[in-house]
Amino acid sequence: xxxxxxxxxxxxxxxxxxxxxxxxxxxxxxxxxxxxxxxxxxxxxxxxxxxxxxxxxxxxxxxxxxxxxxxxxxxxxxxxxxxxxxxxxxxxxxxxxxxxxxxxxxxxxxxxxxxxxxxxxxxxxxxxxxxxxxxxxxxxxxxxxxxxxxxxxxxxxxxxxxxxxxxxxxxxxxxxxxxxxxxxxxxxxxxxxxxxxxxxxxxxxxxxxxxxxxxxxxxxxxxxxxxxxxxxxxxxxxxxxxxxxxxxxxxxxxxxxxxxxxxxxxxxxxxxxxxxxxxxxxxxxxxxxxxxxxxxxxxxxxxxxxxxxxxxxxxxxxxxxxxxxxxxxxxxxxxxxxxxxxxxxxxxxxxxxxxxxxxxxxxxxxxxxxxxxxxxxxxxxxxxxxxxxxxxxxxxxxxxxxxxxxxxxxxxxxxxxxxxxxxxxxxxxxxxxxxxxxxxxxxxxxxxxxxxxxxxxxxxxxxxxxxxxxxxxxxxxxxxxxxxxxxxxxxxxxxxxxxxxxxxxxxxxxxxxxxxxxxxxxxxxxxxxxxxxxxxxxxxxxxxxxxxxxxxxxxxxxxxxxxxxxxxxxxxxxxxxxxxxxxxxxxxxxxxxxxxxxxxxxxxxxxxxxxxxxxxxxxxxxxxxxxxxxxxxxxxxxxxxxxxxxxxxxxxxxxxxxxxxxxxxxxxxxxxxxxxxxxxxxxxxxxxxxxxxxxxxxxxxxxxxxxxxxxxxx
Numbered sequence: 001x002x003x004x005x006x007x008x009x010x011x012x013x014x015x016x017x018x019x020x021x022x023x024x025x026x027x028x029x030x031x032x033x034x035x036x037x038x039x040x041x042x043x044x045x046x047x048x049x050x051x052x053x054x055x056x057x058x059x060x061x062x063x064x065x066x067x068x069x070x071x072x073x074x075x076x077x078x079x080x081x082x083x084x085x086x087x088x089x090x091x092x093x094x095x096x097x098x099x100x101x102x103x104x105x106x107x108x109x110x111x112x113x114x115x116x117x118x119x120x121x122x123x124x125x126x127x128x129x130x131x132x133x134x135x136x137x138x139x140x141x142x143x144x145x146x147x148x149x150x151x152x153x154x155x156x157x158x159x160x161x162x163x164x165x166x167x168x169x170x171x172x173x174x175x176x177x178x179x180x181x182x183x184x185x186x187x188x189x190x191x192x193x194x195x196x197x198x199x200x201x202x203x204x205x206x207x208x209x210x211x212x213x214x215x216x217x218x219x220x221x222x223x224x225x226x227x228x229x230x231x232x233x234x235x236x237x238x239x240x241x242x243x244x245x246x247x248x249x250x251x252x253x254x255x256x257x258x259x260x261x262x263x264x265x266x267x268x269x270x271x272x273x274x275x276x277x278x279x280x281x282x283x284x285x286x287x288x289x290x291x292x293x294x295x296x297x298x299x300x301x302x303x304x305x306x307x308x309x310x311x312x313x314x315x316x317x318x319x320x321x322x323x324x325x326x327x328x329x330x331x332x333x334x335x336x337x338x339x340x341x342x343x344x345x346x347x348x349x350x351x352x353x354x355x356x357x358x359x360x361x362x363x364x365x366x367x368x369x370x371x372x373x374x375x376x377x378x379x380x381x382x383x384x385x386x387x388x389x390x391x392x393x394x395x396x397x398x399x400x401x402x403x404x405x406x407x408x409x410x411x412x413x414x415x416x417x418x419x420x421x422x423x424x425x426x427x428x429x430x431x432x433x434x435x436x437x438x439x440x441x442x443x444x445x446x447x448x449x450x451x452x453x454x455x456x457x458x459x460x461x462x463x464x465x466x467x468x469x470x471x472x473x474x475x476x477x478x479x480x481x482x483x484x485x486x487x488x489x490x491x492x493x494x495x496x497x498x499x500x501x502x503x504x505x506x507x508x509x510x511x512x513x514x515x516x517x518x519x520x521x522x523x524x525x526x527x528x529x530x531x532x533x534x535x536x537x538x539x540x541x542x543x544x545x546x547x548x549x550x551x552x553x554x555x556x557x558x559x560x561x562x563x564x565x566x567x568x569x570x571x572x573x574x575x576x577x578x579x580x581x582x583x584x585x586x587x588x589x590x591x592x593x594x595x596x597x598x599x600x601x602x603x604x605x606x607x608x609x610x611x612x613x614x615x616x617x618x619x620x621x622x623x624x625x626x627x628x629x630x631x632x633x634x635x636x637x638x639x640x641x642x643x644x645x646x647x648x649x650x651x652x653x654x655x656x657x658x659x660x661x662x663x664x665x666x667x668x669x670x671x672x673x674x675x676x677x678x679x680x681x682x683x684x685x686x687x688x689x690x691x692x693x694x695x696x697x698x699x700x701x702x703x704x705x706x707x708x709x710x711x712x713x714x
Contacts, residue, residue, distance in 0.1 A: 027156040032197030034162030037228035040259040044295040062142040063159040067152040107144035136169030153303040187216040227256040325698040335688040354661035383645040387444040396633035473677040492651040
């Protein structure tokens with residue numbers, strides 16, 4: 001079981017080399033107020049003067065102190081690696097060539113050996129001033145020191161800055177809060193043992209270190225109290241009640257020690273002499289408790305507690321290391337291996353990107369977005385929801401009123417009075433309405449083009465992680481695909497222009513749906529006319545003067561003319577009555593002229609108020625034109641709604657899918673571009689190096705733990 005502490009020390013060194021603190025290793029954390037004797041306790045455990053001493057705040061950086069016990073037999077061996085226990089204790093460093101009995105090593109000085117403890121103390125001071133400054137500032141960056149000696153027990157301790165209240169020197173105003181946060185960060189580790197140091201000449205109930213210990217360890221399962229300066233208590237008082245646990249009980253115990261005074265240090269009193277005086281003082285003042293107090297008993301107790309604590313934490317620690325190793329292995333795999341064959345790598349990345357791009361459009365991509373529509377699904381939404389609803393919202397008679405229609409009819413007749421509704425007025429007005437379908441059609445193309453651009457970022461972010469390694473290649477691929485989409489955009493727009501122009505080029509009044517609409521139109525108009533005449537009372541009709549024969553012939557010719565170009569739509573009687581302004585149509589003749597197949601379009605009788613009252617003739621002409629425009633506009637809108645998505649798919653989407661890979665290969669797969677395109681970003685290379693180092697450390701730690709025999713645990 002003695003071998004467990006060197007194992008933890010070795011694990012600590014493994015993780016310190018990569019500068020990470022992802023594993024919470026078992027260690028003893030020394031906590032106390034300023035000048036309570038924390039550093040003196042550590043020096044007593046080591047048995048040598050190695051820490052800076054003085055008044056005020058002396059410890060201004062965390063000091064991780066690892067004590068490694070070596071036997072004289074191990075020192076005499078030519079190489080320490082021949083023995084398994086020695087190999088664990090010497091951290092892979094042979095003892096050969098070291099003449100001293102005791103020595104130290106710092107992590108930041110690599111393999112430099114310090115055989116003089118005065119040099120160790122000076123190096124601690126220099127390293128503290130290098131980071132924390134020379135005027136009482138503090139830092140949370142630790143100093144790592146290992147002491148090899150046959151006179152120490154195997155321990156790992158952390159000396160922290162003492163709790164202070166008032167800032168001095170360069171210390172910030174919140175120095176108390178900073179030091180408390182630093183202490184809680186260390187003692188908050190559930191695998192740490194808290195060594196709470198309190199001076200005997202202060203009230204135990206006001207101990208700041210015990211208060212912090214209870215915050216991190218409410219149950220007190222890993223807190224050990226140390227009472228220092230037993231020889232400085234007031235005359236007539238003793239620490240018997242405190243040491244017996246009657247004042248404040250501590251589960252792991254309370255141990256009292258005697259420190260060297262500043263006068264002893266100035267007089268160069270050795271630690272060995274101080275330990276003898278401590279033993280004599282305890283035998284004199286506390287004879288019944290002498291064997292359970294003192295520095296030697298404290299060292300043995302700490303060694304025992306740390307070993308048992310390590311034994312309890314080891315299974316969880318092993319599991320944690322294995323889980324982290326698997327995570328970092330996966331992370332390293334995502335970063336990819338360093339490029340060896342650049343030509344093959346470039347071709348592979350281009351092919352993979354093109355495949356992911358096409359699969360995103362088709363909906364078969366490996367990474368499917370769940371928060372929003374993407375790729376082909378969004379294109380489908382644009383076609384059938386956005387574009388479809390926009391077309392349906394376009395009113396067939398939008399922008400037209402009755403005056404516009406009457407003006408168009410009159411302009412189409414020229415200087416001659418109109419005998420019938422001219423066909424050219426219908427074509428002129430319906431083309432004007434059809435032209436309004438062009439803008440939403442072009443907007444549909446624009447939306448699909450934007451979605452094709454978004455797919456590039458989707459593939460780069462979610463699908464092709466390798467591209468993030470090569471920012472120049474990523475930018476080049478984006479530029480090539482963007483250029484391809486930009487070239488196809490005017491071609492697709494031209495096709496959409498042509499689709500609308502095709503509809504404008506020839507107004508097909510013989511379209512089957514339009515012929516059916518004309519039949520329905522004729523029936524609806526006749527039905528409305530009969531209903532209107534039936535509602536008008538005979539007395540309401542103004543009495544007109546008898547018409548001359550010439551006027552009767554003129555009226556008859558005007559009505560008869562409606563059987564010309566609008567044959568089959570409106571029929572007139574052969575003998576108009578003199579008291580009626582218009583002849584009454586015969587709906588029975590409609591069946592022969594245009595078979596009725598049932599209504600295919602919903603015709604709305606929209607009346608737009610005008611500035612003057614229209615005559616019956618003008619109302620009839622406007623109704624005819626409006627209904628015909630609605631009928632034909634719905635036919636054209638249906639055609640546009642069907643043909644525009646097909647044109648976009650053919651000229652833009654499918655073309656890009658079919659030619660993307662060949663375009664990428666043709667522009668990027670060139671020998672002169674290989675080195676430039678496959679240059680990794682410094683950030684990616686650094687992250688891969690850090691992940692590789694951490695994975696190596698975790699694998700080494702796993703190997704170290706695996707070497708522990710079951711017999712070492714008991």
